[in-house]
Amino acid sequence: MSRLGLRLRIFLFFCLIALGGTGLVLAALYAGHQRALATTATNGFTFAAILASFGLVALSVGIWLLFDENVAKPIERISAQMRARAHAGVATGIDTEAARYLGDLAPAASAVTAALSDSAMSTAERVAAETERLTAEKARLTALLTEIPVAMILANPRDQIVLYDGQAAEVLAGQAVPRLNAPLSDYFDPACLVGARRKLDRTGKEVAFSLRGHDARQSYDARMKPMEGGGYMLVIDAAHADIAPDAARPLVYEFDLFDRDAEAAVEDMPLSRMIYTVFDTETTGLLPHKDEIVQIGAVRVVHGRIVEGEALDMLVDPGRPIPPASTRVHKVSDAMVAGKPDIAEAGRVFHRFSRDSVIVAHNAPFDMAFLHRHKGRIGVDWDNPILDTVLLSAVVFGASETHTLDALCDRLGVTIPERLRHTALGDAQATAEVLVRLLPMLEARGLTTFGAVLSETRRHGRLLEDLN
Structure with missing residues (x-):
């Protein structure tokens, strides 16, 4: 059966419907004729109709179960596996055994996805080389920033965090878990931030101010510097903050948060x-x-x-x-x-x-x-x-x-x-x-x-x- 072509296999489903339906109707008519001889013609025809109806429903359900198990489900599974490889970068192969009754569909799908993977692999190798270079540069930048006793946070015009460095991560962690897109007011006294922001918007120049955490026990010397295109950089003097000298946290950022639609x-x-x-x-x-x-x-x-x-x-x-x-x-x-x-x-x-x-x-x-x-x-x-x-x-x-x-x-x-x-x-x-x-x-x-x-x-x- 697994060697038959897909078109022939589907044709056999229809043949089974035709032959099975015909056989059921003939059997029902014969049973109804026998019943009519023993009772009345009306009783016999009614019995034949009921018997044929139940038989055709059972036949349809049985053929649907076969079709669903051997054709519909495997096609759905192959589609999902192809999408996983095409869009999610999954390297698992196509399950050809589950689709053994679909003719050449599974091998063809496997060949297409293999070719796609090969093309994607060559592209990925080129991207990986460039990414490795950028990663090395980022590591050097992160190491450099770690040595500077200031914490830097970049905020968008809605006062939400777009970037924070290793020092800033430690300062933020003193109040709550650091989070991109989080409002700065989740970590610092809103009154300090609002006052500095108003002065920044009014003058367009760097503002120096005292920044307090929510618990009021931690206070930092801070500067708010305007950024071209909106937003600002918050620079916090972390020299006196309780930060481990060997603390190494990655530079975390998502610049697309600048353009995030807040409405x-x-x-x-x-x-x-x-x-x-x-x-x-x-x-x-x-x-x-x-x-x-x-x-x-x-x-x-x-x-x-x-x-x-x-x-x-x-x-x-x-x-x-x-x-x-x-x-x-x-x-x-x-x-x-x-x-x-x-x-x-x-x-x-x-x-x-x-x-x-x-x-x-x-x-x-x-x-x-x-x-x-x-x-x-x-x-x-x-x-x-x-x-x-x-x-x-x-x-x-x-x-x-x-x-x-x-x-x-x-x-x-x-x-x-x-x-x-x-x-x-x-x-x-x-x-x-x-x-x-x-x-x-x-x-x-x-x-x-x-x-x-x-x-x-x-x-x-x-x-x-x-x-x-």
Whole structure:
């Protein structure tokens, strides 16, 4: 059967419908004739019609199941695998065994994607050479900046962080986790910033002022310098700040944040221009209505790339013993969480970290249920837009596929180090890498805005609850 051509195989499906239907009708007529001889003609014809109807329905269902399993599903799988290779840079091959009844389609698709990969590889080699040069220059620049006892932050006209250097990362971390696109008021006294900004706008010249952190215990000498085209540079004297001399943090930036449309509705925002907070939790058990969170891990994805250094990894005191069975899975013990923040404090930290972003998780209803249950204690409303990679997988690969995190990682070429598996940060990192690969695949299907993706995921609502 596997040696038959695709056209002949589809022709045989139609032959099966024709022959099977004819045979069923003839059999039903014969049975009806026999019944008519024993009863009445009307009774016989009625019996024949009922028998033929049920037989044709059963035949149609059987042939559809064959067609779906041997033609429709393999075609859908090949399409998804080709998109993964074309748009997400996945190097896995085409599953020719699953498409063995599709004639030459699978080998042809494999040949096309192999040629595409070869072309992409040669291009990637040229890009890699240039990237290596730029990386070396960036490393030298970062090393140079680290030696200068000032912290530099670049802000856009809306007072949001576009760039921060290694020293600035340490200064920001003294208040909260550093984040691109975060308002400076999340880290420093707004009154100091507003006063300096007004003077900068009025004079157009550099402004020197005293900058205080939110806790009022840290104060810095700072200068605000205007930038051509809008925005400004905030230079902070870090000579007296509590910064380790060997602290080495990367230069973090995303210059596209200068042009970010602050007024666009979230439904109209392009996927590639959005900011995502990808998170995962580890818990005392699998019942959100009574179990508790013991660990929260989160990473940030800005404009389609994972931002190194912008991560959250918190142990949380659940206020109750952790069952040994749960500890065997996530390796978090009672001793590890003793003295750590409770869910109220940890929830507030995560809420600040995810501010003004789309929250992403794998099976988000499970993780969000814990946070919603404690929103009174935390003192916040979880009103962020939410995406679920389970539903995104269903959109891209079809609902009939397996959508576990392990299956997605295998399908998209994402490797989770064993030491990080079943840790909140490790699974959040893996989910973020999955998201980064899924985004171009969604855009290639014409789903370029958040609203379009949300509408498409709702078609798979039977898989998971819609949290939006």
